[in-house]
Amino acid sequence: MSKKILLEHIATPNLTNIDVYMGTGGYKSVEKAVKTMTPDEVTEEVKKSGLRGRGGAGFPTGMKWSFLAKNTGKPSYLVCNADESEPGTFKDRYLMEHNPHSLIEGMITSSYALGANTSYIYMRGEFTWIFPILEKAIDEAYSKGFLGKNILGSDYSLDLYMHPGGGAYICGEETALLESLEGKRGNPRIKPPFPAVWGLYGCPTVVNNVETIADVPWIVNHGGDEFAKIGIGRSTGTKLISACGNINKPGVYEIELGLPVEEFIFSDEYCGGIAGGKKMKAVVAGGSSVPILPAELILKTAKGEPRLMTYESLSDGGFATGTMLGSGGFIVFDENACIVRNTWNFTQFYHHESCGQCSPCREGTGWMEKVLHRIENGHGNMRDIDLLVDVARKIEGNTICPLGDAAAWPVASAIRHFRHEFEYHILHPDKVKDRNHAPVPTLQEA
């Protein structure tokens, strides 16, 4: 059994009740922080822990906190990014539904470190039934003196509020999220200035993912060094992985970073292998935006070493042969899954979700969708494959926010590793016209 931090007590009945949560050791970090530590000492522990942003970018959290502009004469804000909408990712939802106080406790302790007296949880609007769960948890925290004026008799005060989104993937990008929280369209801002200097209402702001914030109490309670002992190298701690696709046991699993990918997919403790006894064709390891890898490259790196669930191992080989840990949205494709259809599906997603600000993304996502539509539906031309590569390359790196990259990578990687499937669709339109068509043969068989 691997170490559990976030889901250690998940089987405890009524964990959403604050008394039950406190019975498992909950809210101790608030008391420890506000009574015995300075805000900078809390930040120092988070730095020592090596915790990296769990939303997908993997940026060191303590460093992000230390960038927060000080003595500006303006209030500081902590905003929780609970706009979970990366396809394949459903871990934050699980945590908020089943262990809401872990997020509230993390918000209080983290807000204390950042000197924020007002904090917001920006949650995607579709999670309608999670709002009452978190609002009840917030009310309970107020009634116990963990929120409000002079928390636990200290000088520190904090108000915490929920804020609903309106249905837009782009609002998971932190500056788009802030625009949205200000009541505007979710158009990402040009950086710099970064939110740490110019964030919510032009004030210094930190935006962190749900899971990142929920890790903070454990770090404060046990010390950053203890957290850093879990995992391998610069991939410290545990990570929630949401596994889905053609596997026997889809769900949310907390793993110690460093777990071999093969064990994660095939062990009964996790995914339990491929559904229906089929073979595995490919994996998207960190949400739809990260490069897709064929079975052999997800299990072993190009050097032949076992691939591990860490930031470094999954990206070993760069984009030529590697991918990214991303958000932990782990999508498994069996031998029958059509890579062309899935790639077309993903481009529809990015075309729909592009905010439209930057022309490479606004136009490029639409072109990729159209070209993939014609390949998938039997009207493709061999030139289309290189056209797709060209369009993807011209989007990547040429937009204000990473949505452009996120739209380009799935297309570029699918062609890099599964070019023969695209060619087969173009050469044999009659054999792939049924959307649940037979598996595409490998080049040798074709």
Place this chain on the structure above:
Amino acid sequence: METKFQFSAEAITLANKIINRYPEGKSKSALLPLLHIAQGENKGWLSVEAMDYVAVFLKLQPIEVYEVASFYTMYNLKPVGKYVLEVCRTGPCCLNGAEDVIDYLQNKLGIKVGETTPDGKFTIKTVECLASCGTAPMMQVGMHYHENLSKEKIDGLLEEFGK
């Protein structure tokens, strides 16, 4: 500006409570939450009157409300059925049969995606990933996620909704 649409007394109380979450002078932040309330009080969609009412409520120009309402997918700018069946169409759901779910609903209700049944009861919408990939295929109806959908489960739901 006189408009026909009005918040109920409860909605006004809730709206004022929400406005108080934001700093002095930043009440525009309440726009998204207030649009959700307005939609809930206007049979599931935002008419121009409803958006104008919210603009007056928050002391905004109407265009500031329209440009936001048209950006986010949860806001319906046209009338919808009593039950809006929002089926996830993104990759992971499709690996588990979301396209079959969409076909089945279209055939069963005799309408296409984006349409409403003539009796005004059902609208089918396709939506992007709702973070339910481990319980695919799925659809959201109002407050609820209906997951691990099968034909039998869909039949049961439609019956429950009174088809």
